[in-house]
Amino acid sequence: xxxxxxxxxxxxxxxxxxxxxxxxxxxxxxxxxxxxxxxxxxxxxxxxxxxxxxxxxxxxxxxxxxxxxxxxxxxxxxxxxxxxxxxxxxxxxxxxxxxxxxxxxxxxxxxxxxxxxxxxxxxxxxxxxxxxxxxxxxxxxxxxxxxxxxxxxxxxxxxxxxxxxxxxxxxxxxxxxxxxxxxxxxxxxxxxxxxxxxxxxxxxxxxxxxxxx
Amino acid sequence: xxxxxxxxxxxxxxxxxxxxxxxxxxxxxxxxxxxxxxxxxxxxxxxxxxxxxxxxxxxxxxxxxxxxxxxxxxxxxxxxxxxxxxxxxxxxxxxxxxxxxxxxxxxxxxxxxxxxxxxxxxxxxxxxxxxxxxxxxxxxxxxxxxxxxxxxxxxxxxxxxxxxxxxxxxxxxxxxxxxxxxxxxxxxxxxxxxxxxxxxxxxxxxxxxxxxxxxxxxxxxxxxxxxxxxxxxxxxxxxxxxxxxxxxxxxxxxxxxxxxxxxxxxxxxxxxxxxxxxxxxxxxxxxxxxxxxxxxxxxxxxxxxxxxxxxxxxxxxxxxxxxxxxxxxxxxxxxxxxxxxxxxxxxxxxxxxxxxxxxxxxxxxxxxxxxxxxxxxxxxxxxxxxxxxxxxxxxxxxxxxxxxxxxxxx
Numbered sequence: 051x052x053x054x055x056x057x058x059x060x061x062x063x064x065x066x067x068x069x070x071x072x073x074x075x076x077x078x079x080x081x082x083x084x085x086x087x088x089x090x091x092x093x094x095x096x097x098x099x100x101x102x103x104x105x106x107x108x109x110x111x112x113x114x115x116x117x118x119x120x121x122x123x124x125x126x127x128x129x130x131x132x133x134x135x136x137x138x139x140x141x142x143x144x145x146x147x148x149x150x151x152x153x154x155x156x157x158x159x160x161x162x163x164x165x166x167x168x169x170x171x172x173x174x175x176x177x178x179x180x181x182x183x184x185x186x187x188x189x190x191x192x193x194x195x196x197x198x199x200x201x202x203x204x205x206x207x208x209x210x211x212x213x214x215x216x217x218x219x220x221x222x223x224x225x226x227x228x229x230x231x232x233x234x235x236x237x238x239x240x241x242x243x244x245x246x247x248x249x250x251x252x253x254x255x256x257x258x259x260x261x262x263x
Numbered sequence: 264x265x266x267x268x269x270x271x272x273x274x275x276x277x278x279x280x281x282x283x284x285x286x287x288x289x290x291x292x293x294x295x296x297x298x299x300x301x302x303x304x305x306x307x308x309x310x311x312x313x314x315x316x317x318x319x320x321x322x323x324x325x326x327x328x329x330x331x332x333x334x335x336x337x338x339x340x341x342x343x344x345x346x347x348x349x350x351x352x353x354x355x356x357x358x359x360x361x362x363x364x365x366x367x368x369x370x371x372x373x374x375x376x377x378x379x380x381x382x383x384x385x386x387x388x389x390x391x392x393x394x395x396x397x398x399x400x401x402x403x404x405x406x407x408x409x410x411x412x413x414x415x416x417x418x419x420x421x422x423x424x425x426x427x428x429x430x431x432x433x434x435x436x437x438x439x440x441x442x443x444x445x446x447x448x449x450x451x452x453x454x455x456x457x458x459x460x461x462x463x464x465x466x467x468x469x470x471x472x473x474x475x476x477x478x479x480x481x482x483x484x485x486x487x488x489x490x491x492x493x494x495x496x497x498x499x500x501x502x503x504x505x506x507x508x509x510x511x512x513x514x515x516x517x518x519x520x521x522x523x524x525x526x527x528x529x530x531x532x533x534x535x536x537x538x539x540x541x542x543x544x545x546x547x548x549x550x551x552x553x554x555x556x557x558x559x560x561x562x563x564x565x566x567x568x569x570x571x572x573x574x575x576x577x578x579x580x581x582x583x584x585x586x587x588x589x590x591x592x593x594x595x596x597x598x599x600x601x602x603x604x605x606x607x608x609x610x611x612x613x614x615x616x617x618x619x620x621x622x623x624x625x626x627x628x629x630x631x632x633x634x635x636x637x638x639x640x641x642x643x644x645x646x647x648x649x650x651x652x653x654x655x656x657x658x659x660x661x662x663x664x665x666x667x668x669x670x671x672x673x
Contacts, residue, residue: 103552110552135539135548138564139557158535161528187565 051174054096055080056087056113057132058105066100066160073167084112088119091127098174102157103133103140114140118147126151128174133157136183141258145178148255153179153214172214178254179214188258199241207234214254274439275382281371281446282379284324288372291317295365311351314361321364321454324371328450339363339456341464359457367453374449378442385435392428395421476648490541498534502527550589554579558589559610566608568600568625574612580619584671587649588612588619591642595623595665598638603627603663614671621667629661642667 053075057063060082067077078096081087084105091099099120105112117129130153131144144152153173159166159181169179189205200208203224210220217235221228238257239246247253295317298310322338329335339360345351355361391398392410399421402408407416410424456464509523542548550558556574563570580588592610599608605627613620631639642653642665651669 135543137549137561139549139553139561142564156535158532161531 051075051098051171052078052094052096053170054078054091054094054099055101056082056084056099056105056116057102058082059102062102062157062160069160069163070100070167070170075170083107084116087112087116088123091116091120091129092123095124095127098128098130098151098170100130100132100170103131111140114143118143121147121149125149126176128176129153130155130170130173130179132160136181136187138184138187141180141184145255145258150176150178150252150255154184155179155181156183169214177214178258180212180254180258182209182213184258185209185212200238204234204238204241207231208238208257211235211238212254212257271436271439274443277443277446278379278382278439280327281375281443283375284320285372285375285379287320288368288375291320292365292368292372295368311348311355314355317364317368321367324367324450325454328447328454336451336455337461339454339460341460359460363453363457367450370449370453371446374446378446382435382439382442385431385438389428389430389432389435392424392426392431395424395428472647475644479644479648487541487545490537494537494541495534498530498537502530502534505530546586547589550585555585555588555612559592559612562589562593562596563610566596566600568605568608570596571607571609573609576612576614576619578614580671584619584649584669587645587651588621588667588669591645591651591653591667591669592621592623594638594642595621595667598631598665599623599625599627599663602631603629603661605661605663617670617672619669619671621665621669623665623667625661625663627661627663628659629657629663630659631655631657631663639665 051074053070055063055066055070055077057066057080063080063082067080071077078094079090081090082105085107087101087105099117101113101117103111103113105116113131113133117131121127121129125147126149128151129144131140132155133140134157136154136156141154144154151173153169155166155169159169173179185208189209206224207220210223215223217228217231221231224231235253236246238244242257244256247256291313294313295310298313318340325336325338341354341358341360345354388410391408395410395415396418398408399415399418407414409415411427413420413424413427415421415424505523505527509520509527512520512523547558547561549561553560554576556576559574560572563572579585592612596608596610599605603625605625607626609622609624611620611622611624613622639653639655645651646653646667646669649669651667653668654666655664656666657663
């Protein structure tokens with residue numbers, strides 16, 4: 051699988067290259083700069099790109115901007131954004147085109163190698179993967195009164211669902227049956243007034259845009 | 264026309280107020296002279312009482328001058344009079360404002376009197392001149408009257424007085440605004456603080472806010488040090504201990520070693536999330552990336568109470584100003600969420616080139632007391648270092664409005 055990496059810290063960039071190569075990815079480019087990144091992504095059309103939010107030259111949100119620009123040119127171009135911190139503002143911007151193929155993860159997650167590689171693969175396949183922290187922030191805000199109606203178990207299911215997991219994966223993670231998972235999900239959808247949906251990434255989008263907006 | 268009449272009326276009224284002030288000045292100036300002469304200096308209580316009265320009058324004039332000549336005249340007095348008689352006398356004697364007040368009293372006494380009488384007198388002279396032929400015809404022939412030194416003893420002289428009357432009317436119409444302005448300018452000259460007084464007040468204020476800023480930043484550094492020491496540093500110690508034990512166990516007990524490694528990774532994760540929280544508290548990453556609009560948007564998103572945003576700011580501000588504005592907004596928002604019971608909060612950000620205006624308004628129960636809440640006090644302290652100001656309006660029953668102004672000259 052062809053991947054482009056953009057990360058300005060050499061230590062982390064080399065680590066990512068080594069890790070993804072070890073898991074069978076083909077790293078077509080590993081850059082340390084945000085200038086021209088969007089154009090490069092459009093030109094090389096990788097199957098997935100792993101991009102750090104903060105990149106030179108501005109050292110601010112270069113990575114997000116490049117990802118959004120590239121996805122405007124190539125809708126659905128799979129991008130995993132890595133960051134030292136997660137911000138709802140960025141999550142919303144990344145999700146706003148609703149084409150899927152988006153990951154937004156804390157850099158910490160790189161340490162959980164297998165989960166991380168699996169997340170990159172899911173994004174490459176058009177899935178949406180949000181860091182659990184994004185969901186935690188949304189839940190902490192407690193903006194929506196009906197969030198208070200969710201049981202603790204339903205909140206857990208919602209959090210894992212936002213990571214883009216299938217029902218089977220949620221069941222495995224929470225050590226419950228798949229049947230119980232779909233029951234919880236139906237309850238969540240009812241309580242949040244969301245139309246039920248089978249498509250994994252659409253459900254993430256639905257939940258997040260609803261909670262974030 | 265109506266406006267003109269109203270303006271003329273207003274000017275006449277101002278002149279009359281000046282006249283009344285002149286009478287007060289006369290009384291006060293006289294009293295001041297008497298007490299000064301009688302006490303050979305002014306160490307006695309009557310003079311202190313008199314000063315209080317003088318300051319009331321001059322303060323009134325300061326307000327009035329502000330109405331006429333744009334912008335209020337600031338008060339020049341040094342901080343409140345001390346309690347002891349000797350101290351009080353010393354402060355009064357050395358404060359230049361005391362002497363300048365007396366100067367104004369004597370000047371206003373004359374100006375107010377002359378201008379106050381001149382205003383109505385010009386109108387009277389004008390009317391008399393214009394109506395001279397009529398007056399001449401009505402009055403018995405042996406009664407003689409004058410205008411401008413011309414003795415009007417017959418109709419020819421009376422007709423000659425008409426243009427003079429017109430001239431007076433014109434003068435009566437045009438002159439008062441200059442008289443009022445002159446009075447105001449005179450008051451501003453003597454009643455506004457001298458440059459030296461202004462500078463010394465400024466130095467005092469700067470000394471105070473600088474001390475507060477230094478204290479605040481020292482406290483902040485202490486907090487960061489403590490957080491690092493108890494948090495990330497401690498976790499790294501535990502982490503390296505776990506790794507060491509895992510290394511030791513690797514051959515003998517791979518299962519236990521694996522558990523240690525998992526622990527180590529969990530520890531690294533906690534250390535990272537603690538560092539992240541710490542960084543957020545020092546300088547929110549979003550503020551660095553996107554400036555105030557982005558950071559305020561994030562605040563609004565995270566707020567449990569719905570927030571309406573109206574941010575009109577297109578440029579990046581200096582980092583310290585940006586940071587102060589952000590933390591002040593965050594604090595005001597937190598207060599509103601925590602104490603007001605509001606259902607809706609509005610945040611406005613405006614940039615007029617030299618000042619940044621922030622307004623946080625909620626529809627809650629009001630009654631916020633800036634004297635009690637440490638939050639508002641914190642806002643004031645943070646702003647003071649930048650010459651910013653905060654105004655709180657929170658009547659019982661709401662709404663509460665926090666208005667912040669922050670200089671942000673480019």
